[in-house]
Amino acid sequence: MENSLLNRIGVPRLIISLFLAFLVAAAFSYGLPMGQIFSAMLTRFGMNALLVLAMIPTIQAGAGPNFGLPFGIICGLVGTTLAIELDLRGFPALFFAIAVSIPLGAVAGWLYGLLLNRVKGQEMTVGTYMGFSIVSLMCIFWLMAPYNSPEMIWPYGGEGLRVTVVLDGRMEQLLDRFLSFSVGSVVVPTGLLLVTALCCVLLWAFLRTRTGLAMSIVGANPRFAEASGLNVNKYRMLSSIISCAMGAAGIVIYSQSYGFIQLYQAPLYMALYSVSAILIGGASLQRATISQALIGTFLFNALLVIALPVANVAMSSDISEIMRVIISNGIILYALTRKEVGGDAR
């Protein structure tokens, strides 16, 4: 019993937390602006939380982490660009974008679910490549789509969307600033965190309904589920629909906080970040909880936020981009090769 606390936290999370604490201490000693850093941590946590929570339905239903998340994300981008095209501003723009994104994401999830039910056991690889293909396919869409808003199309030529569309004055940091307050020099993005909390409560409630339980049963043991009269494919499909819809809404929230939407190749690796965040949080490929998703999102993003400035100062040269890639991909590699992933540990 003496190491039960350690078991509960898990060695990986302990190491990452210690590393984080070390970096925070280092940042302090270098005299970095801690207020800014902590604000950025909170904001990035809120930005990514819904995208990471989107992993839970598919993991619970036995389809593994949703590597096809870019499919949902693209639906969210379509929703956001439509809001700009209609020249909406403020909360109407945000709500419109989310309201359009969710049904589009659900349709994407349905299509993705059709695919997933044909490739049981290989969801991760197939999902990754499907995500890649969709992102590439959508590059053509972004070029050809008949958008007219001068804020989005290329200034010259006048056709096709830009790579980065600025949300300034439309919905930039709308949620972040909502009811926002400062503690010392730390700015708390209240609206963003409230939305995250709301999503958590909704997901929590859903997972405890009869349908949510059915999804977990299907994921835990498909044979058992069949013997309990459940249609395994139906619930796998449902999980994929919910996950992609969450991804679609998630990217709208992400973008409003980020201040830009990034089109073309940008959604390519979004799934990987979310997958690594939830794995770092202690989820396995078969089982994930909301708290694991939240812990993982925080650790992953906090590390990303603080590692760059510290590395920059410590190395006294501009290697931030290199460090960013090493750190973020290192975390992904670590998370995916983690030994304790798998069911028999207990």
Next chain:
Amino acid sequence: MPGEKVQGVTLDVKRGEILGIGGLAGQGKIGIANGIMGLFPSEGNVRKDGTPLPLNAPRTSLDSRMAFVSEDRRGTGLLLDNSIEFNIVATATQVQNKFLGGGFPSMIDTKQVTDYARRMIKELDIRCTGPTQFVRRLSGGNQQKVCIARAITLEPEILFVSEPTRGIDIGAKKLILDHLVKLNREQGLTIVMTSSELAELRLVCDRIAIICRGRLEGILLPTDSDRDFGLMMAGEYHNFHRKEAV
């Protein structure tokens, strides 16, 4: 069928009896319960109280108040990485909307689940650290008790039990058999018990059907002679008696 096939079986199960299905391993006897419960593709006619049951539809079988304790304990019978309490109530939440609280959305009532699980743990003497222990950590016998608890939770009229004592210790064996008999005597539960262990069938059953080479060889009483059981299990009963008649 699960690796073995059974065909041409015509069998009546009487209300309130314990019917044994016996025979040597691999002769097809576990196919009957699996087929009726819709877990493996099957064809034919099944009637319960005169009402025909569609085959290959697990949900309809469950809705017709039949429950099944599978011989494939770890594969079909349990959610190994879930708690004992969830294993016990999982099927009931889905098939009968039990243990779901009122209100919207209707969520699982954890208190009710835990209370019920504690009662089952006590009743079936499941040796565990508590209702939230993972089923994977239990011994085979205690896992089997969880399976039976799950089936009883559905309050079935007919309970199919396949190989209930395979691979479990002798104490648990006795407890499980005693409990099955108790359910039968006290609640009038009809039980169809499939087992490779003739001795235990003769101990608890009212009648014993013997399956040989995928066919029903005959039905015996537990008091019939060892010779008849031996002949039936070898598939020589009818040959032998024909010769005797000549």
